[in-house]
Amino acid sequence: DDADRMLKELEPLADRTPPTAATPPGGGGGAAAAAARRRLVREDRPARMTAAQVSSAVEGRLEKVHVVHAPFEQLRPHHELTAKADLVVCHNIDFSLLADGLVTSLNALRANDAVHARTTVLPAAARVWAMAVELKADTGVPIEMGSAFERLYWSPALRRVDLDGPWGRRVVRPLTAPISAFSFDLRVGAPPVKPEVATLALPPAAAGRLHAIVFWFELQMGPAGTLTTAPSRAAAAGATRLALGQALQFLPPTDVAEGAVLNLEARHNRTRIHFSLLGGGGGVGEAGGAAAAVVPAPRRGLVLHWDLEACVDGHLNRTMAAAVRKAIFKLKKSTPALVLHVGCATGVLSIAAAQARPEVADHVVACEKSSALIEVATAAAKANSASDRISFLQKDVRNLKAHDDMPKKADVLLLSCIDHTLIGDGLLHYLAHVRGSFTTPRAALIPAAGIVKGMLVEMRTGDVHGVDLTMCDAYRWAKEVAPIDLRDESYVQLSDVFDIFVFDFATAAVEQQVEQLDVAIAKDGVASAIVIWFDLVLDEEIVVSSSPFVPREAALAVGQGIVYLQPNEAKVSRGATLPIVAAHNGVEMAFTIEEDRMTRKSDVELLPHARYDQRWEGARVNLEQQWKEILQSIARSPKEATAVAEATMRYAAQPAAFGIVGGVAERAALCFLAD
Numbered sequence: 001d002d003a004d005r006m007l008k009e010l011e012p013l014a015d016r017t018p019p020t021a022a023t024p025p026g027g028g029g030g031a032a033a034a035a036a037r038r039r040l041v042r043e044d045r046p047a048r049m050t051a052a053q054v055s056s057a058v059e060g061r062l063e064k065v066h067v068v069h070a071p072f073e074q075l076r077p078h079h080e081l082t083a084k085a086d087l088v089v090c091h092n093i094d095f096s097l098l099a100d101g102l103v104t105s106l107n108a109l110r111a112n113d114a115v116h117a118r119t120t121v122l123p124a125a126a127r128v129w130a131m132a133v134e135l136k137a138d139t140g141v142p143i144e145m146g147s148a149f150e151r152l153y154w155s156p157a158l159r160r161v162d163l164d165g166p167w168g169r170r171v172v173r174p175l176t177a178p179i180s181a182f183s184f185d186l187r188v189g190a191p192p193v194k195p196e197v198a199t200l201a202l203p204p205a206a207a208g209r210l211h212a213i214v215f216w217f218e219l220q221m222g223p224a225g226t227l228t229t230a231p232s233r234a235a236a237a238g239a240t241r242l243a244l245g246q247a248l249q250f251l252p253p254t255d256v257a258e259g260a261v262l263n264l265e266a267r268h269n270r271t272r273i274h275f276s277l278l279g280g281g282g283g284v285g286e287a288g289g290a291a292a293a294v295v296p297a298p299r300r301g302l303v304l305h306w307d308l309e310a311c312v313d314g315h316l317n318r319t320m321a322a323a324v325r326k327a328i329f330k331l332k333k334s335t336p337a338l339v340l341h342v343g344c345a346t347g348v349l350s351i352a353a354a355q356a357r358p359e360v361a362d363h364v365v366a367c368e369k370s371s372a373l374i375e376v377a378t379a380a381a382k383a384n385s386a387s388d389r390i391s392f393l394q395k396d397v398r399n400l401k402a403h404d405d406m407p408k409k410a411d412v413l414l415l416s417c418i419d420h421t422l423i424g425d426g427l428l429h430y431l432a433h434v435r436g437s438f439t440t441p442r443a444a445l446i447p448a449a450g451i452v453k454g455m456l457v458e459m460r461t462g463d464v465h466g467v468d469l470t471m472c473d474a475y476r477w478a479k480e481v482a483p484i485d486l487r488d489e490s491y492v493q494l495s496d497v498f499d500i501f502v503f504d505f506a507t508a509a510v511e512q513q514v515e516q517l518d519v520a521i522a523k524d525g526v527a528s529a530i531v532i533w534f535d536l537v538l539d540e541e542i543v544v545s546s547s548p549f550v551p552r553e554a555a556l557a558v559g560q561g562i563v564y565l566q567p568n569e570a571k572v573s574r575g576a577t578l579p580i581v582a583a584h585n586g587v588e589m590a591f592t593i594e595e596d597r598m599t600r601k602s603d604v605e606l607l608p609h610a611r612y613d614q615r616w617e618g619a620r621v622n623l624e625q626q627w628k629e630i631l632q633s634i635a636r637s638p639k640e641a642t643a644v645a646e647a648t649m650r651y652a653a654q655p656a657a658f659g660i661v662g663g664v665a666e667r668a669a670l671c672f673l674a675d
Contacts, residue, residue: 053642070524072105076112084116085109090123090186095160095229096247096273097126099655103193103270108184119188123219126184128273129230130200130215132262134173134208139348140314141321146277146544148379149346150253151372152303152311153211156652157666158272159248159305161214163231166552167309175210175256176202178234182265182273197267199278207258213275216246243488251277255288272654302670303372306483311346313557316544320414320446321352323538327412327444328356336361340410340438342430343417347377347390351445353414354381354389364390365406367397398433407442415447415505419590420449420483420546420558422503422534427509428586435506449537450503451549452589456495456578458525459562473528477612481561481589486531486548494527494572495519500582510586516594517580521603527578528611530591533560566592568606576603645672 047057064575068080088109092100101600109115137149162168179202184193218236219227226239235241254277258264263278310316331337335362339353344366351396354364368374374394381387393405400406413434417425435445461469461476498519521527533546536556546556565580570593573580579597583590634641652669 020649022084027125063256071108071495073108073112075109075114076116080577081114084114085119086116088115088119088121090121093219093244095277096158096215097128098268098271098273099158100273102126103184103186107192107270110188110192115188117188120222121188122224123227124185124187125220126186127180127218127220128182128184128215128293128320129178129217129234130181130202130213130264130266130275131178132175132202132210132264133212133214134175135211136171136173138170138310138314139312139631140317140344141348141352142381143348143351144383145346145348145376145380146383147253147514148376148383149311150209151210151376151379152308152346153253154250155302155305155666156649156654156669159250161248161305162245163214163560166557167312168231170314172214173208173311174205175208176205176262178205181215181275182268193270195267195269197265200264200275202262202264204256204259204261206256208256210251210254210262210277211254212248212250213264214246214248215273215275249271251275261601269654302666303370303669304666307345307373309557311348315554316556317348319538319542319544320349320416321448323542324349324353324412324414325356326539327446328353328362330444333357333360336363337411338362338406339364339412339414340397340434341366341414343415343425344392345370345373345378345416347392349414349416350377350390350392351381351384351386353412354386355384362389363407365393365410367393367395367400369394369396382452396435397430400438402438406438408445410434410438411439411440412444412446413439417444418536418558420561421532422452422536423584423589424481424587426587428503428508429637431505431508432510444539445507447536447538448540449505451499451537452501452503452532453497453534454500454530454532455493455497456519456521456527457529457531458492458494459528460488460526473611474613475616477564477617478562479617481532481563483559484496484531484562485559486562487552491531492523492525494521494523494525495578496522500532501584502637509534512583512585514581514583514596517582519578519580521572521574521578522531524573525571526607527572527593529564530580531560531562532589532644561589562590563589563591564611566590567610568593568608569611571605571607573603578604627668641672648672 056317066074066082070080071106075081088106090102090105092105093102094100106121114122133544134152135149137145139145161172163172179200181198181200182196184192185191216229216231216234218230218239221227226236227242228239229246230236230239230240231242231246232241265276265278267274267276275388328337328339337357339350339362341353341364344350345368347366350364350366354362356362366375366377371394374392377391378387381390381392391405393400395405413431415427417426417427417430417433431445435443439445459476461472463469498517500517501513531548533548534545535545535547537543544554544556546558547561548555570578577599579590579594581594583592594607600607630644632642648665648668648671651660652665655661655665656664
């Protein structure tokens with residue numbers, strides 16, 4: 001077809017990258033010279049490229065290029081476009097298919113007469129598959145959560161999930177076989193895509209409790225085959241799987257009997273796919289039947305997906321429960337023990353502590369700031385007959401009052417406020433406040449210590465299918481330590497693993513700590529970032545880790561953290577030493593290359609340009625400041641607060657319509673929905 005013809009025409013074209021002053025001896029032509037020029041560009045790419053530089057890089061691949069920075073709806077022939085397009089390739093596709101504007105973009109190109117009758121569109125078609133699922137509250141310990149956990153199963157936005165990942169395999173249980181929900185014909189000759197409503201009868205598969213719909217899609221790419229985001233068990237034979245994951249939409253919890261047909265209403269408005277359970281007797285039962293969609297009741301207390309994953313981290317819950325039970329068993333039975341649990345979340349470990357010695361009147365004081373999590377914890381304690389042994393307090397532990405909240409000092413201090421950096425959730429701050437003031441001198445601290453480890457990595461985009469995409473690295477950057485699952489990333493390990501910070505929680509204080517590290521380079525490359533994780537010492541026998549090198553089932557769900565080196569990346573050689581300064585202020589960590597201590601500069605060379613785009617970073621900082629000012633302003637005006645909250649909910653429910661990334665919209669909604 002047209003796409004194959006165009007690709008064949010491009011294959012024999014010469015590399016048109018302009019020669020540089022560093023062209024190797026022997027001339028500027030040939031494959032070797034072209035490869036050398038590309039290597040030079042990758043190793044010394046300015047972070048801030050001008051439009052002319054971008055155009056020059058693209059023109060190295062094509063005979064004629066016209067770069068336009070404009071929304072699709074503004075593209076018109078003889079204006080933004082020099083002619084009508086022969087080939088349209090759409091890559092504005094996210095895990096939900098429509099949220100990045102795939103359909104609206106193609107509709108706009110047709111409306112603006114920017115395509116002709118023979119234009120090839122890729123993808124040419126899309127099909128959405130959906131299935132009903134149950135979400136199991138598998139906490140890893142023998143504690144009955146009942147329906148309490150269902151209070152957390154809601155969000156105004158779609159959730160990205162991975163059914164092939166640890167969380168998906170442990171928590172998600174299919175109730176029905178997948179069914180085709182929508183088909184989109186994206187070819188030029190097809191009618192424009194319009195909003196659509198359909199009634200689906202999902203085939204029965206198993207009895208259980210309906211909590212959500214998971215859906216994914218297939219993209220028809222012509223002779224090139226099929227792309228899909230389906231989980232591995234549902235992927236079509238021969239299809240190429242994309243790493244976008246699947247979309248999850250919560251539904252009102254409903255019991256499903258074995259053999260029952262699940263009737264749903266599916267609709268899309270070209271930017272979002274939405275499913276509703278049909279009520280009036282038509283939701284679960286025989287196929288068909290006219291019924292209205294069930295409208296969920298208004299909700300508050302939003303909990304993000306990351307927090308849900310942490311609540312069902314089975315390995316952490318099992319090991320922490322074992323450690324706290326050991327600590328309680330060491331205490332004298334003649335005196336009831338008091339356990340202080342900081343950041344109790346859904347109360348799993350609080351219940352485990354309360355049930356450790358049923359013959360002794362031990363008591364647990366559990367603190368949690370989220371009202372939604374406190375409600376779940378309270379219900380779970382009641383379901384496990386532990387309500388009279390636990391006092392749940394919705395407050396920051398730093399607001400604890402002696403005698404009022406704590407009848408005596410705690411014999412065991414249990415700390416569950418841990419993130420991917422170990423200290424980013426305020427662990428040291430909480431510890432400094434309660435240790436000594438609310439604990440006995442010989443109180444058991446769980447965890448007892450933490451060791452932050454790291455390694456140097458090269459993490460650059462490089463070539464993708466023969467196209468140099470190093471310029472994208474300027475936007476693959478974050479100032480803070482960002483969460484990451486290193487198992488899913490492509491990287492080169494440049495050093496052995498080294499210790500960064502060691503925290504003894506019996507003495508650790510909230511104060512700045514600076515460490516000078518001399519990292520031995522084990523492999524040639526470009527040092528881009530440091531990946532960090534931690535070993536958590538629960539007691540003298542139990543140690544758990546978030547290391548990327550331990551099996552997934554034995555690793556903590558928080559994953560690892562990545563921090564990109566400042567001021568610049570460094571080209572390093574094996575055997576060299578890269579001096580790095582690591583610092584933290586009790587919450588945040590920072591890592592900097594210490595240029596003054598670089599002794600063998602022939603083996604360690606700082607690249608001349610910062611990796612990140614300074615204008616882009618400046619815009620991000622500016623937006624953060626504006627958001628803080630908005631929150632401060634509406635805090636003084638209830639009327640404004642209501643209006644902004646309603647607008648934020650609309651953004652979170654349908655972010656694509658407003659040009660907002662879904663995850664950003666949901667985090668903004670959390671400001672108003674979290675108590």
